[in-house]
Amino acid sequence: MRKIAVPLIRHIKRADYQTKPWKNGKGTTHDILILPEGSDHSSFELRFALSPIVERGVFSSFIGADRAITLVKGEGLELQFDAFSKHLNLFESVGFDTGLAPIGTPVGGPVHVVNVMARRGHWDIVQSGVKSELYLECEREDLFFVFCLTQDNLFIINDQEVCLKHLDSVLISDIEALKIPEGSDFLYAHLKPSVAEVQAS
Numbered sequence: 001m002r003k004i005a006v007p008l009i010r011h012i013k014r015a016d017y018q019t020k021p022w023k024n025g026k027g028t029t030h031d032i033l034i035l036p037e038g039s040d041h042s043s044f045e046l047r048f049a050l051s052p053i054v055e056r057g058v059f060s061s062f063i064g065a066d067r068a069i070t071l072v073k074g075e076g077l078e079l080q081f082d083a084f085s086k087h088l089n090l091f092e093s094v095g096f097d098t099g100l101a102p103i104g105t106p107v108g109g110p111v112h113v114v115n116v117m118a119r120r121g122h123w124d125i126v127q128s129g130v131k132s133e134l135y136l137e138c139e140r141e142d143l144f145f146v147f148c149l150t151q152d153n154l155f156i157i158n159d160q161e162v163c164l165k166h167l168d169s170v171l172i173s174d175i176e177a178l179k180i181p182e183g184s185d186f187l188y189a190h191l192k193p194s195v196a197e198v199q200a201s
Contacts, residue, residue, distance in 0.1 A: 023060035074111025133182035
């Protein structure tokens with residue numbers, strides 16, 4: 001198993017996000033973090049991104065990866081899959097196989113979503129959603145992604161103070177429990193090494 005080296009709390013500022021074209025060329029995305037370091041959209045194990053959606057279009061397909069998206073700005077987003085559809089309201093999340101490549105239609109104007117992608121066989125997305133407080137027990141190999149949804153706020157993460165500006169992120173590792181006291185709204189994702197990856201190690 002390749003261990004992804006992450007400090008206990010890694011603060012990623014909005015100004016440090018990398019703007020890249022969508023795989024399908026129909027828009028742009030702001031990559032928050034791609035892991036392992038040095039990997040790209042074709043070779044990532046984990047990818048976190050903030051993406052504007054301004055018009056109807058097909059989501060990029062990343063075969064072999066799962067995706068959890070959360071609507072963080074805008075009125076709504078309609079996702080049309082081959083066999084079903086899903087409507088997202090503000091701060092709602094949905095997970096799916098990226099290979100399904102749904103058609104996304106923003107409702108009431110442009111929207112923004114946060115994408116969490118995990119390469120199957122390496123990482124599993126255990127859960128993802130919007131909270132104002134959180135307590136979860138976990139394994140030390142797990143990772144937590146937190147994205148600030150409100151204006152500048154002081155987060156207390158496992159008794160450590162972290163000042164996050166609007167749209168900043170943190171990646172948290174090497175802990176046995178995550179505790180964020182009640183306060184401002186944030187998006188979080190809990191990621192766990194897949195069983196296949198653990199057995200391979």
